[in-house]
Amino acid sequence: MAEFSNPFRPGAGHHPPYLAGRHEEREEFRRLLGQNTILENMVLTGLRGVGKTVLLDSFKPLAMSRGWVWVGTDLSESTSISEHNMAIRLCTDLSPVTSSLVVETEEVRRVGFVADTDQISRTLTYQVLIELYKHIPGLSLDKIKGVLEIAWRALSKEQNVRGIIFAYDEAQNLADQSAKDQFPLSLLLDCFQSLQRKGLPLMLVLTGLPTLFPKLVEARTFSERMFRVVFLQSLNESESEEAIREPVEDAECPVRLSDDSVNTIINMSGGYPYFIQFICREVYDAFIQRIDKGESASVPVAEIEQKLDTDFFAGRWARASDRQRALLFVISRLESCDDEFTVQEVVEESKRALDKPFSSSHVNQMLVALASQGLVYKNRHGKYSFAVPLLGQFISRQEQG
Numbered sequence: 192m193a194e195f196s197n198p199f200r201p202g203a204g205h206h207p208p209y210l211a212g213r214h215e216e217r218e219e220f221r222r223l224l225g226q227n228t229i230l231e232n233m234v235l236t237g238l239r240g241v242g243k244t245v246l247l248d249s250f251k252p253l254a255m256s257r258g259w260v261w262v263g264t265d266l267s268e269s270t271s272i273s274e275h276n277m278a279i280r281l282c283t284d285l286s287p288v289t290s291s292l293v294v295e296t297e298e299v300r301r302v303g304f305v306a307d308t309d310q311i312s313r314t315l316t317y318q319v320l321i322e323l324y325k326h327i328p329g330l331s332l333d334k335i336k337g338v339l340e341i342a343w344r345a346l347s348k349e350q351n352v353r354g355i356i357f358a359y360d361e362a363q364n365l366a367d368q369s370a371k372d373q374f375p376l377s378l379l380l381d382c383f384q385s386l387q388r389k390g391l392p393l394m395l396v397l398t399g400l401p402t403l404f405p406k407l408v409e410a411r412t413f414s415e416r417m418f419r420v421v422f423l424q425s426l427n428e429s430e431s432e433e434a435i436r437e438p439v440e441d442a443e444c445p446v447r448l449s450d451d452s453v454n455t456i457i458n459m460s461g462g463y464p465y466f467i468q469f470i471c472r473e474v475y476d477a478f479i480q481r482i483d484k485g486e487s488a489s490v491p492v493a494e495i496e497q498k499l500d501t502d503f504f505a506g507r508w509a510r511a512s513d514r515q516r517a518l519l520f521v522i523s524r525l526e527s528c529d530d531e532f533t534v535q536e537v538v539e540e541s542k543r544a545l546d547k548p549f550s551s552s553h554v555n556q557m558l559v560a561l562a563s564q565g566l567v568y569k570n571r572h573g574k575y576s577f578a579v580p581l582l583g584q585f586i587s588r589q590e591q592g
């Protein structure tokens with residue numbers, strides 16, 4: 192029999208041994224799946240490591256069991272995507288589900304790429320999608336809409352297909368670039384908005400950091416109405432407990448966790464899924480080396496914190512300048528640092544904390560820089576928050592250390 196091994200999985204997008212909580216979010220997604228005319232699409236957002244990717248993954252079987260076809264990808268590499276690339280992206284993602292579908296010759300002829308119709312394959316392979324894109328007259332928007340319409344018409348003839356979900360993870364990387372006259376993000380939004388208005392059941396599910404939704408609204412104000420925004424929070428206490436206990440509940444599991452240990456882990460992690468996986472993995476390894484396998488062992492808090500600081504926080508901290516660190520230190524002194532804070536609050540606190548306090552224009556400027564470094568983000572009400580969970584506590588530890 193295989194030996195029971197450490198079940199915890201800290202890591203980006205690694206499916207957890209037990210997916211805790213997220214009932215409301217899944218319910219919300221089910222609701223959106225029930226739409227006949229797509230009025231609402233989903234934005235799934237939240238801090239680093241809160242569990243966006245694994246939740247998105249768990250949506251896929253839900254959607255498929257209700258007759259939705261699922262396409263999409265991870266956009267982490269797509270920082271400077273052009274309109275043309277956006278169109279290629281959509282064709283690429285679509286082709287695995289359309290490549291076996293036969294397209295009517297008439298359909299193809301109508302868009303004008305004709306003479307050699309017989310020579311091309313009559314199924315909607317990637318090549319054919321791209322050829323269609325090239326031949327459909329008009330701007331990128333007309334072209335990509337045309338391709339999606341043809342693809343949907345072919346797909347809708349299949350049995351029990353009720354729509355297509357386009358799921359994009361790390362979508363905060365999408366951006367319009369007016370300097371280069373490239374508007375891929377607007378293209379995507381315009382395309383789906385227009386096709387949905389025509390009644391096509393094509394739904395967008397975008398996942399990303401909290402900068403995502405403001406970016407969408409900045410590109411197209413109608414995004415406000417087009418998306419249902421689900422902001423993933425840390426797990427509550429009982430959900431955290433499930434995430435910790437369930438994976439070691441197995442009779443074969445050699446490690447037992449006392450109530451004390453579980454509470455310590457909940458406190459240390461703040462209920463953030465990545466931290467739960469990280470800490471539990473360490474605790475498991477530490478306990479397995481003890482003969483009593485946990486019963487009276489205690490969680491090595493300091494050691495784990497040290498490791499978490501090195502593995503998770505240090506890299507981000509190292510990229511900040513001395514002056515930026517001073518500002519982050521001031522923020523970490525605010526009672527509301529784990530929630531949200533204003534420029535004014537930071538200015539006031541800096542007068543108390545520093546010999547050389549910050550002016551408000553200075554704070555403003557620096558927060559913009561820190562936002563582009565992914566350490567803070569500005570919410571829709573103009574207030575700021577840390578973009579990295581438990582950053583405040585980490586900064587306090589740096590001060591003490």
Ligand SMILES: Nc1ncnc2c1ncn2[C@@H]1O[C@H](COP(=O)(O)OP(=O)(O)OP(=O)(O)O)[C@@H](O)[C@H]1O
Binds near residue numbers: 434
């Ligand atoms: N509901 C959950 N219960 C238990 N563990 C979870 C849960 N959600 C996520 N995790 C774990 O937390 C870690 C981070 O998850 P994930 O990569 O999905 O986060 P993310 O929000 O996509 O992060 P990033 O912003 O870096 O992309 C993974 O190790 C995953 O297994």
Ligand SMILES: [Mg+2]
Binds near residue numbers: 243244
């Ligand atoms: Mg992710």
